[in-house]
Amino acid sequence: MTAQLIDGVALARQWRARVAERAAALAARGHRPGLAVILVGDDAASQVYVRNKVKACGEAGIHSVLETYPASLTQDELLARIAALNADPTIHGILVQLPLPPHIDAQRVIEAIAPAKDVDGFHVANAGALLVGQRGYWPCTPYGCVKMLEHIGIELRGKHAVVIGRSNIVGKPMALLLLQANATVTICHSATADLGHFTRQADVVVAAVGRPRMLTADMVKPGAVVLDVGINRLPDGKLCGDVDFDTVREVAGWITPVPGGVGPMTIAMLLLNTVEAAERAAG
Numbered sequence: 001m002t003a004q005l006i007d008g009v010a011l012a013r014q015w016r017a018r019v020a021e022r023a024a025a026l027a028a029r030g031h032r033p034g035l036a037v038i039l040v041g042d043d044a045a046s047q048v049y050v051r052n053k054v055k056a057c058g059e060a061g062i063h064s065v066l067e068t069y070p071a072s073l074t075q076d077e078l079l080a081r082i083a084a085l086n087a088d089p090t091i092h093g094i095l096v097q098l099p100l101p102p103h104i105d106a107q108r109v110i111e112a113i114a115p116a117k118d119v120d121g122f123h124v125a126n127a128g129a130l131l132v133g134q135r136g137y138w139p140c141t142p143y144g145c146v147k148m149l150e151h152i153g154i155e156l157r158g159k160h161a162v163v164i165g166r167s168n169i170v171g172k173p174m175a176l177l178l179l180q181a182n183a184t185v186t187i188c189h190s191a192t193a194d195l196g197h198f199t200r201q202a203d204v205v206v207a208a209v210g211r212p213r214m215l216t217a218d219m220v221k222p223g224a225v226v227l228d229v230g231i232n233r234l235p236d237g238k239l240c241g242d243v244d245f246d247t248v249r250e251v252a253g254w255i256t257p258v259p260g261g262v263g264p265m266t267i268a269m270l271l272l273n274t275v276e277a278a279e280r281a282a283g
């Protein structure tokens, strides 16, 4: 059996078109959605991601402002910029691209963003809202994974989902979203003994560890859905996921590629959260 591919590029395109319709409807009422993107430092990958975000905004009819600062920017200077954007009525979403330079406390910066404008869903108020099932903003990568699972029509109730990774931006929110969909959820991480013991029981595996091709075919139950959140740059410059795609695709029922899987959905969900924030502000 060869797994069916979940095409993140095509699904993201569909979501971006839906966002564009909602943005146009808001603009017609005089409420053009606006996103501020802040980049500190010169991380090459981050530069690509913020450029892609700004471009995607333009295509969806979302106004965007890109603020780039040198790595020498102080934390207080960054906090002052966020305070100004919090007070700017033309801006509905604010995101600070991660990672930040080491002299800046990322969590302190995230907590400075008004929760209503935190379209990354990283603020503790949004994390708490997800935990207790209240309305808030969901982090874009796990949100994109949920949309992919909905798209393939898998019923999660009673299924066993294994999340590999426990970061605040992917692993933990992913586990909570799967739990909300009535899956039985196991979180595995770097200290998990015998990872394969867990993943072999999984109907859904979400790999978000940042270790190239660590999930191999012998660790996957035949027919399972495998979502690969990893984006690893190999020494030869090629990109690969956390999943050993070529072998796992022979066992899994569904699989996401890297590139072209979860990554494009992350940006589509950022746009969705931004248009949602603008709708909420417009009333």
Ligand SMILES: Nc1nc2c(c(=O)[nH]1)N[C@@H](CN(C=O)c1ccc(C(=O)N[C@@H](CCC(=O)O)C(=O)O)cc1)CN2
Pocket: 048, 049, 095, 096, 097, 098, 099, 120, 140, 141, 231, 239, 258, 259, 260, 261, 262, 263, 264, 265, 266, 267
């Ligand atoms: N403030 C944030 N910082 C970071 C986030 C985030 O959601 N908010 N996530 C990641 C980076 N990221 C978005 O910011 C991101 C990474 C990758 C992709 C993507 O589409 N990747 C492509 C491949 C791109 C390439 O060639 O390098 C793919 O998977 O097809 C989108 C968004 C960390 N920081």
Ligand SMILES: [Mg+2]
Pocket: 100, 101, 102, 103, 104, 105, 106
């Ligand atoms: Mg830091």
